[in-house]
Amino acid sequence: MRVLIIEDEKKAAAYLQKGFAENGFTADTAASGDDGLHLARTENYDLIILDIMLPGRDGWEVLEELRKEGSEVPVIYLSARDAVHDRVRGLELGADDYLVKPFAFSELLARARTILRRGPSRQPERLRADDLEMDLVGHKARREGRPIDLTAKEFILLSLLLRRKGEVLSRTLIAEQVWGINFDSDTNIVDVAIRRLRRKVDDPFERKLIHTVRGAGYVLEAK
Template identity: 70%
Template sequence: MKILIVEDEPKAAAYLKRGLEESGFVIDCADNGEDGSHLAQTGSYDLIILDVMLPIRDGWSVLTELRRGGMTTPVLFLTARDAVHDRVKGLELGADDYLVKPFAFSELLARVRTLLRRGPARQATVLAVADLEIDLLRHRATRAGVVLELTPKEFLLLAFLMRRAGDALSRTLIAEQVWDINFESDSNVLDVHLRRLRSKVDDPFEKKLIHTLRGVGYVLEERP
């Protein structure tokens, strides 16, 4: 699942990004309100974590614009402003939750997962293809009831393949979506991760689900 963090303090943004990525989320960041608003309206996010005091435009105006435009993506305000009237204002403007700094990351993660469960349904949180299943919120993957021990990057790669099950996915697209990089043809990063993922998802089982499309890329699908 994909989260946008709008936070102007570099250390705080890096801390949030690292922690949420390690928890299995794909993260984009913006360090001012103008860029945050643009990303929120042009990207596809499951949740937005929004600071209040931001350069160029504050979080209040960003949220107001998003809600007036009809956006229903859950928004979690994360701010040092802890006065009751600030929290009330945030909720009245359309925020789904309000967490005051400093905070424990475990609490932030719990609130993120709660918002994703109860928020407007945009995407399923449990994906299944044949006997392969992943729970995006619990960061858990199983095949035929057997828990798969995946690294965070392997989990993200598998989640992307399963979201697009049946689609022919180019190496460039996978690299951009999972690694957030421009793919270089001489890079073997993708091949190495696919090999490792297949060793866990496919090798122990008779039916293979991840297939190579020569000259194109990869596809995850159940075949006869």
Template identity: 60%
Template sequence: MHILIIEDEPKAGDYLQRGLRESGFKASLARNGRDGLHIAGEEEVDLVVLDVMLPRMNGWEVLAALRANVATARLPVLFLTARDEVQDRVKGLELGADDYLVKPFAFVELVARIRTLLRRAPVREDDLLRVGDMEIDVIARSVKRQGKAIALTAQEFNLLHLLARRQGQVLSRSLIASAVWDMNFDSDTNVIDAAIRRLRRKIDDPFDLKLIHTRRGMGYVCEAQAEPSA
């Protein structure tokens, strides 16, 4: 599970990130509200641990923006803040926070609350994904187009699954690299482009309707529509 920490105090942020990683989570850290909001919208995040007093955007503003965006509206958010007044807790919950923990805190309690929220979180993807005439069985890890089975390697399936579950969204090469390979590649690498080419040979080349499209200078998108004209 991927936890996003939005915390501007350096020692607190580093402590949270290290502790959550040692507890078995993937943990990302943003030092201000605007960067945190960007990460939440661009990466596959399962829960946000959010401070209130943040530079660039405060926690109230970040939460309101998350809830206003369809893609992040149901993302679990736990406020972790030194603001312990009753009105602050009420405000956070009314804005849509799922939990509110006051500093100082016991780390084991934080982890317990995070695990509880993750268990309650709704499933965010269907067992069967459809893009045009393509069907992806997530559980069986199988793919069909027009009823014809398409054999993919494990990595090819992971790449296609990422593109399909974010159908209609342009995904950058760096996001794809992080999500599929769990690595950060140099921006000039052709690893992602080569992987896309191999996937297209199986998914798109035998069929008239193309599903994987290039958005020059931006990345790749999976959708059932024709390539834009030049």
């Protein structure tokens, strides 16, 4: 799942990005309303975390523009403005929630997951292929009932492969979805990550699930 964090305070944005990444999300950041609106228009996000006081367009304008254009992406306002009329305004503009700073990240994460579960494009809580199973909420992976110890990036990578099992995913697509970057074709970051993931997911087991499609990318499927 991809999250866009529109926040001009660098430390706050880095804190949020790290927190979401550690919990299985790919998180992009934007430091102004204009940049955030551009990303929201040109990329596909499952959730937007939106500050109000921003350079350029403020958070009110960003959400208003998105809703006018028909975007239904869930939005959580995260702001130091705690007046009742501010909260009401945010909800009336089409925000799905409003959380006042300072906040506990655990609460923000819980609210984000609740919104994603109840939305029209509800995300599955468990993914499965053959004897491999992932619990996205509990952040656990098992194969043949045995736990697999994954890093945060490995968890995101494996969940991407599982969500789109049977589909060949290019290295560029994987890099964009897992690392949130466009990368040079000579970079081997994806190949290295796949090798490490195979050591944990495939090497200890007879049946192999992660396959290389020469010249195209990678696919997860039971053969």
